[in-house]
Amino acid sequence: MNPTRTTELDEHEGGDAVAAARDARRAHPDAEFRAGGIDTTSRQVLNRASGPFVDLADIADLRGLHPPRDGQPAWVGATTTLAELHSDPHIRTSYPGLAAAVAEIATPEVRSRATIGGNLLQRNRCPYYRSPDFDCHQTGADQCPAHEAGAASSLLVNLGPCVAPHPSTIALALLAHDATVLVDPEGERSVPELLGDGTDPTHDHQLAAHEILTGVRLPAPPAQECAAYHRLTRRSTAEWPLVETLVRLGIPAPADQEGTRPRAPATIRWARVAVGGVARVPLRLRSVEDALLDRPASAETVQAAAGLAGTTDTPCQTLVRASVLEALERAMGEHPHS
């Protein structure tokens, strides 16, 4: 799909350095791009990445942030760090759910190096993939030791032969924001297009080896949004979550209640509910979203909606429902009339 690009975005998508990086990657079939180097370095230690590496971190055209203006989308360069993303006042104000999610990724040290592009394209956390003692679909073999060990039971939905949950918190957040990614040499893709449908056991994303993710486009923020992020972890910090939820709710103030305490709950006019850590790709929970639409913004509504998260009777479903309920309650708590 060819995007209609604004002049402002075009300034950030071309550039000789990006083409040079692409050519360098093409010239070395075994090469791998490297941005902040957090994931590539951790895999290098395990012989799951050998280089050579084509460094992207210093390419000026890939870095920076343009806030949304006059109803236009925001642009975030692929090598913008998570710390830069989180400290930007426009991101905090316009995309509070994204800002809340970024704040909980890893540690301040990791966030100061990790990039938004690298986070989206990081490889999965499966212990079999991360161990040099095993081979699997992701390393060229036709087997999945994790599947054989029963790892599928920790998923909300089993989408295919690889059962490693997608590791990216940013992917979850961008899915919930209907964001797209911009790709060199050409193209704009949704998060589902970037990551695929979860049935490919050989890759964690669908970007071709020579393609460079140049940036992220976030739709102009809607008015009167309440958002929250919640994660369940084994320990309190510096760990990928067991389950994570991002909720965005559109709850306009009732017109007849302006300036007064509301006599009745406001109404939820739109909803985005996405979960991560429980499937090969982050998931939108459409049944939960539908159960919120045009319903009163009340405790009863969110409890009933959260109860619809997941259809499989597994321990994972219990965790997902708890996380969705917590995120919904936090989002409602952000509403000025709650």
Ligand SMILES: Cc1cc2nc3c(=O)[nH]c(=O)nc-3n(C[C@H](O)[C@H](O)[C@H](O)COP(=O)(O)OP(=O)(O)OC[C@H]3O[C@@H](n4cnc5c(N)ncnc54)[C@H](O)[C@@H]3O)c2cc1C
């Ligand atoms: C203790 C700890 C806790 C963590 N917790 C979380 C968590 O809760 N949630 C979460 O999401 N992450 C978590 N992480 C992972 C961390 O956020 C990622 O490793 C980091 O964001 C990767 O970004 P990077 O820029 O360092 O990527 P790199 O390591 O440089 O690259 C990662 C991959 O992306 C490719 N790549 C990078 N940029 C581009 C580009 N522009 N175009 C094409 N390919 C590209 C590289 O080739 C490589 O395959 C955690 C990490 C640690 C150490």
Ligand code: SF4
């Ligand atoms: S195929 Fe996926 S789930 Fe199976 S061992 Fe490899 S990375 Fe892990």
